[in-house]
Amino acid sequence: MKRPREITVSLIQMEVAPGCPSSNTERMLTAVAAARNGGVDLVVFPEMSIPGYLIGDEWEREAFLRDCEAAGERLRAEAEGITVIFGNVAMDWTRRNEDGRVRKYNGLFVAHKGRFVGPENGHYPFVIKTLLPNYREFDDSRHFFDIRKLALEENRPVGDLIRPVPVGDVRLGCILCEDAWDLDYAISPLRLMGEKNPDLFINISCSPFTLNKNHKRNRVFNKISSDLGRPLAYVNNVGIQDNGKTVFTFDGSSCIYDGQGGQVKGPSPFTEGVLTQTIPLDSARSFGQPIELKDDDVSMIHAALSYGTRKFMDARRIQTVTVGVSGGIDSAVVAALYRTLLPPDRVLLVNMPGRFNSGTTRNLARNLAANLGAYYTDIPIGESVDLTCTQIQNRSIQSVDGSLRSTLTLSDFMLENVQARDRSSRILAAASSAFGGVFTCNANKSETTVGYSTLYGDLCGYLANLADLWKGEVYALAHYLNGSVYGREVIPRGSIDIVPSAELSAAQAVDEGKGDPLIYPYHDCLFRSWVEWWNRATPEENLVWYLDGSLAERLGYPGRIDALFATATDFIADLERWWNQYQGMAIAKRIQAPPILAIKRRAFGFDHRESQIGPRYTRKYGELKAQTLNGG
């Protein structure tokens, strides 16, 4: 009687250091040895586990590419007594990419008995990623050659190039990341592969965390695994990788779909670990647990934020952090978050009162510092602001020959910015370096969207880790930190209850209930429709919905629009005010903003590319507006 076939697989949910083939490979070699000793048949590493994935244009350096290739050779040589699958850049030094540089593929390598094994009938000894994402933060077609172009070049059908990899008597249906997210593509690598009846599907990924993405993946991957009636092993890395302005966390969440609607979960999100599982190959047999499908909540936002911030500090060897604390909610949340990552003597909170700061907020800042046990100091800005006024206000200027004469004048609005810049560029920059580290940017996504911040002022900092959270999400995080992380009220109730205010002028006096011009949560909902929706809304759609009464429902705003705006004129004035800011000065500010930690779809920066084209309105908007205002 023939023994039922099965295979013992280890999925290595490793942290990948982007751009560091040597250190990644060392760790992979260790994992291979451990798996071999543990009697594992097949060890699987994530996509681009050797080079990393989000590494900018590093792919243009041939010395780096040779380094990656040599690292892959080291792994190949170790594939004795065990089969090793990993991701790496796959080189064809004899051909060119369409940019004229050497040909590169996003490759999956199967090393078996000391040799690389490619797909049946393929001429390359590696598997090529078929679906190359070019949306959000992804630039795959910038660097990697497309298998469909290869098929054209070789005059073969694409399906001919998508085949299982034979390893002994097991045929592995190997694909990379996006290949399984085929909903919007004309071809489905998994289904093309499925026609060739592999024993097991392997998906290696380098898939950044995005709120609610895991649940979508569970639905999509489980369905296709069940449709094809074969198990699908998914391995994804942890760590952080960035595209400069935008920093992405990777949660791993590696797992196995059993082809029968079940799932074997791997290591916890944002944690290195190994999932080892013996998978039956001949029978369609369930071996997983039922899949739980639910949306992520604030605990996942907190997990991604904590992990991303910690890893960003680690990568830059940052050991102390200074936070400017105003008494308001944003800086309180930032400070409370850092205190979970650093001991009290590595955190310095600085309150920087000026003439418009209330005793109320100053006390809140101090209470926060007392609750967190960190260093606290207050450094007033008054004297320096006065000096700047003395030097600039009413200053006579002239040409050297005296033929031109004029006087400089600082308006009240300019004086607000002078205060904000004094705090960040003068005090925080100096104090944080004197404390031995960096200072934070506490901007949230609502402010960042409309540039409600001062360049070289509160927009400064080494990292803006709240800048992908709407103001409402910042409040939710405050409650979560108090309730679930600290278990006590470290963020003072007053900071949560007080009206949000920049306190830069008499018009922003919190004790009189005056503050920011943004209306929460209405503006969060409105801005989300501009920034985060996949098909992004504009004032044209917003006005159509306002006029047909569907705006609140469309935006997901829980209140009544007519309670905010008595007339269409008011609604339109508000709409244009913020759209003009979002498309105008705010872009100029975002260009010079700190790196932003991405949590959701469409984080500013590389995931939300923009040009300084200025605020514009469609013709249809113009017509609708004219009709509305003229009672047409």
Next chain:
Amino acid sequence: MKRPREITVSLIQMEVAPGCPSSNTERMLTAVAAARNGGVDLVVFPEMSIPGYLIGDEWEREAFLRDCEAAGERLRAEAEGITVIFGNVAMDWTRRNEDGRVRKYNGLFVAHKGRFVGPENGHYPFVIKTLLPNYREFDDSRHFFDIRKLALEENRPVGDLIRPVPVGDVRLGCILCEDAWDLDYAISPLRLMGEKNPDLFINISCSPFTLNKNHKRNRVFNKISSDLGRPLAYVNNVGIQDNGKTVFTFDGSSCIYDGQGGQVKGPSPFTEGVLTQTIPLDSARSFGQPIELKDDDVSMIHAALSYGTRKFMDARRIQTVTVGVSGGIDSAVVAALYRTLLPPDRVLLVNMPGRFNSGTTRNLARNLAANLGAYYTDIPIGESVDLTCTQIQNRSIQSVDGSLRSTLTLSDFMLENVQARDRSSRILAAASSAFGGVFTCNANKSETTVGYSTLYGDLCGYLANLADLWKGEVYALAHYLNGSVYGREVIPRGSIDIVPSAELSAAQAVDEGKGDPLIYPYHDCLFRSWVEWWNRATPEENLVWYLDGSLAERLGYPGRIDALFATATDFIADLERWWNQYQGMAIAKRIQAPPILAIKRRAFGFDHRESQIGPRYTRKYGELKAQTLNGG
């Protein structure tokens, strides 16, 4: 006897306002009417002349796409008595792009007798761009569907989709921009089109200015036009478009290649205008002038810088500019350049002396101001720097409960940064707003490469218009401004001759000949190999070349390497010092740097994408270094 066929064509070298379909279309309608009145048969506008091209992710907004489509309809309706060719986003609302959004092509529209005419045998009433660039600043595959994927989807050969557009008895070989730059692609749209014997090739482009690109285009386009024995009309827009961090100028340089090695030149670079030419169709007859091929010189750098800076100011309605002038070369060149763009009463030069600034440089700054006739003032930083020291240096900090106690300490290096930030974030930011405008960033590409600048200090500004020029190119521009633009020494000889220095410490005393640690032009040449070369070099290649004696020749450095570095140890120390900066802190600084005006290949920002992966060295470099230092 049959009359020889000919066609009168007007190429419209227009300024395209990115993201503004309505205003672009108004201007195009005017041009159509003028051409019709002038008896022109065919009027041709540039690629994406309706929507603009570098507009970030604006393509994700359906309201914008509908606006563009409606604008195209207006042009179609005007194509009576004249044929109109223009570029626009081409929509297929029934299909999807691979990102799940609506299907978009980069399209060329031919409007004739009030209807759109597509290629023979094509099903779309527009021509699709075949070659989608995804290098440098281009993201075509992010937004536009690929004709090769369309061919696969429709199960047709690609060549079947690339056909001339029939207009009366003339068959037009219409292509878009990159389609004619086919050297690195597996397919050549022009040659595929050529097989179908069109009467005339039309290339509509939106091709950013890059130093020396025009001459390369003349070689490539003339060759293919001559090979195919048919005229090729090339129309490109002027204006500026940006990708946020990186601002591109467009020079137009529209022209006609006559298929016999001749060329008819169009309007001057960076100028709006029309090239009208009657082109013979039946005979292979030369009607152009011989093509001059020569590299661009500093006059083109100056032209692009002036044009880009002026257009950037215009687009943002900036009418006054403040320049911090140190007496050094970079700020002098910036000031002299702005004075050519603005009257003297719209330019304010500010010298901001601190304790380390010499009388020499202060006088140079004042002389510059006298020569330019602009406003000039000096605002010292001493008092504010002292105040910052008083507030931070030796400040006691403690936790609220007193259990933690420490003292803040500012090092000399931190004090250098305090001075630089005081100048920009405190004085220039306030003075420029009080003067009614913005202030400039004077950073060059050498400094920007290695982050030799202070964040929130001299890296601040609304635009860094020299940041794509190596220090050597800044000097060349200074000579050009004096010699050819002003015709007198507006930039003082002393600013050109003096050692470059930040003057932030006693170690940088110019009167003692002390200054910046960068060695010009050696470091320019070295950095160029890392940043600008198409196949970018790394320390591995640099060290190999150093060891085999070819470094100076490879880098194009005119001096002797051994005159700079007495030993290999010295060479390696310098190499690693700057590589660590380039790949380390400099990236963090560039993320928060102002927009950069691109002049050459690989401007920082969108044309040189990068990730904060930190400085790394290949294994081979490590081995070579060990051998070298150990005398192995």
